[in-house]
Amino acid sequence: QKEVEQDPGPLSVPEGAIVSLNCTYSNSAFQYFMWYRQYSRKGPELLMYTYSSGNKEDGRFTAQVDKSSKYISLFIRDSQPSDSATYLCAMSDRGSTLGRLYFGRGTQLTVWP
Amino acid sequence: NAGVTQTPKFQVLKTGQSMTLQCAQDMNHEYMSWYRQDPGMGLRLIHYSVGAGITDQGEVPNGYNVSRSTTEDFPLRLLSAAPSQTSVYFCASSYSPHLDQPQHFGDGTRLSIL
Numbered sequence: 001q002k003e004v005e006q007d008p009g010p011l012s013v014p015e016g017a018i019v020s021l022n023c024t025y026s027n028s029a030f031q032y033f034m035w036y037r038q039y040s041r042k043g044p045e046l047l048m049y050t051y052s053s054g055n056k057e058d059g060r061f062t063a064q065v066d067k068s069s070k071y072i073s074l075f076i077r078d079s080q081p082s083d084s085a086t087y088l089c090a091m092s093d094r095g096s097t098l099g100r101l102y103f104g105r106g107t108q109l110t111v112w113p
Numbered sequence: 114n115a116g117v118t119q120t121p122k123f124q125v126l127k128t129g130q131s132m133t134l135q136c137a138q139d140m141n142h143e144y145m146s147w148y149r150q151d152p153g154m155g156l157r158l159i160h161y162s163v164g165a166g167i168t169d170q171g172e173v174p175n176g177y178n179v180s181r182s183t184t185e186d187f188p189l190r191l192l193s194a195a196p197s198q199t200s201v202y203f204c205a206s207s208y209s210p211h212l213d214q215p216q217h218f219g220d221g222t223r224l225s226i227l
Binding site (some may be wrong): 041090104 | 118215
């Protein structure tokens with residue numbers, strides 16, 4: 001079983017839709033959770049970072065962590081065609097140091113006008 | 114400000130050849146790392162460095178060497194290329210290794226081993 005599971009999609013939604021992206025994990029020691037966005041032929045860029053359980057909001061993006069269920073989510077409100085990309089979840093158990101990040105395999109999202 | 118620059122962008126090698134993937138950053142970041150990205154596998158850490166002269170192994174280090182002689186550069190060397198090393202390679206840097214510091218990724222090197 002992989003440490004981090006993420007449905008690769010693809011996911012296709014109309015502009016303005018609410019998008020829900022999810023990851024599950026098996027290691028209860030994970031405490032740091034991140035979402036990266038990766039456009040085609042580009043490197044990943046950090047979207048959201050959360051520590052432990054709870055919600056974090058940044059503009060149209062909301063990250064949720066449920067440690068009891070070992071489940072994290074990224075919600076995108078009022079989705080735009082520019083949100084079309086692959087979204088990668090990542091997590092770590094190494095305290096506050098980078099150490100080793102465990103990545104999901106990414107979910108490919110297309111937002112059509 | 115160029116950020117993280119990777120060269121070359123594409124490369125085709127024959128089995129057994131060696132080559133060096135270049136990575137340079139102009140942000141004075143201490144922390145640099147190399148990942149490979151394969152379909153269905155996500156990003157996996159190969160090697161990382163917390164500063165000039167200091168390197169360590171990641172999750173999949175076999176077949177790769179690194180060195181860090183300057184803050185700016187962190188080259189990745191393939192000693193004897195194998196088809197299993199066909200992948201997209203990303204270099205990343207950050208101000209510190211702490212997880213709340215964003216990692217800045219280059220645009221990748223697409224490597225095919227025949």
